[in-house]
Amino acid sequence: MQIVHTIEEIRRVIKEARRQGKSVGLVPTMGYFHEGHASLMRQAKSDNDVVVVSIFVNPIQFGPSEDLDRYPRDLDRDAHIADQAGVDLIFNPLVAEMYPSDYNTYVDVERITEPLCGASRPGHFRGVATVVLKLFNIVMPDRAYFGCKDFQQLKVIQRMVADLDVPVSIVPMPIVREPDGLAMSSRNAYLSAEERSAALVLHRALDMAQSIIGQSDMSPERMAVRVREFIGKEPTAQIEYAEIVDAETLVPAESFDRDTLLALAVRIGKTRLIDNTLLKR
């Protein structure tokens, strides 16, 4: 496995692979890998000849009061996990390589970026869409892999790719959970022992919601109330949102007739966690 830091170098390596007729898979990440990341890498390896993992903590997707500076980083550990998963190339650029001082271009995906995380993190998805498009243009992969934990991010990328005619196939990958149900996240590293235990409330709320969907007169609105009550019983939990939305448009669902998503963003102490599930009727 090779680690490269510049756009010029990754382009040179990819060009050579392309010349040999090899297919390329990309797993865009911010590093500090867990089993969720590894599952994307293994899928990419089984679908493509060459797998590139980008590790870049993208400053333009963090708000001014967010955790950019303390976001966990460990390149040695990440390199080991990527190597084990069969990754061929890690692309790990400096911020100045991706955003020179005269940088001025951004990708705006409208509508689908407005609800959920978009409402509390203005500019977040603009930063995500921009960096992902840059990575696509640098690596020019056949396929790119995104986890469903960041469901809205996945939808934003799919919208961008469709709208801008980006010639990359987007592969969504299921959420990977700890044995007790907590969705894997690099930010779980922030949790104290007590918070780690309290954080289970997200996954349990999803299970509870699924279990009551068949009740008579259950509506998305009533279910959302029940979910908020459920999470409210956990003293360290502060709900940012707990919403039942249309899984395509992310606008509030009016019934369970179409595919609906229960999406959660909850602060456990100072740590913001997200989780979601597609509700099965």
Add this chain to the structure above:
Amino acid sequence: MQIVHTIEEIRRVIKEARRQGKSVGLVPTMGYFHEGHASLMRQAKSDNDVVVVSIFVNPIQFGPSEDLDRYPRDLDRDAHIADQAGVDLIFNPLVAEMYPSDYNTYVDVERITEPLCGASRPGHFRGVATVVLKLFNIVMPDRAYFGCKDFQQLKVIQRMVADLDVPVSIVPMPIVREPDGLAMSSRNAYLSAEERSAALVLHRALDMAQSIIGQSDMSPERMAVRVREFIGKEPTAQIEYAEIVDAETLVPAESFDRDTLLALAVRIGKTRLIDNTLLKR
């Protein structure tokens, strides 16, 4: 020469050319060709194996009170000119092919889009950058050709390509003029005989400015005053802007020490014309 209307079809043809190792040049246009367009096509033909010309009057770069509906169109005439210039493929999509009803993604290039045309045509360069990026993703050319008459547009595209790491080489092409100096433009078709004559004031103002640059104490500010006075003498001319700017950043020039551009946007009757020149010290 082949005329194709769908993204799927142009991709199929280009893919086959690529498979044969051919290079591809793109000339993005809104059609109604003149000799300026033809000069881009001929350059593209001399640089590339396959030349694609897109003809698409891009609705999202027109403001609500602009000339989208009356913009001149003549596909038969355009096809003949393109064929004569050695073009291999015309890509002429419908609006619904480029912007389906759920379309929601836009490219924002900041700063350089603010002065000059950007000030009077809000959203114009957002529309330009978006459609050009789409065309690049659809055609995936090695090189793309843009005329210098739309100097700010050229700078916007160059900024976008650099910032988003778009793997396309941008080739700027010189302004082509009528024998009497009027810069060629599809919008010249709007001009009555009297207006056609009055329109020469743009080119004459550029010449006048160039002729006085060596005068003692000449500054960009004084030159701009002289240019505005000169154009003001033409009764049917209404100045939208007449500015001397840094040719890289397009902010007002403070001296002639760096490359400076004299940029004009002038209404002759109802027709908005632009022209510019790089001032030679």
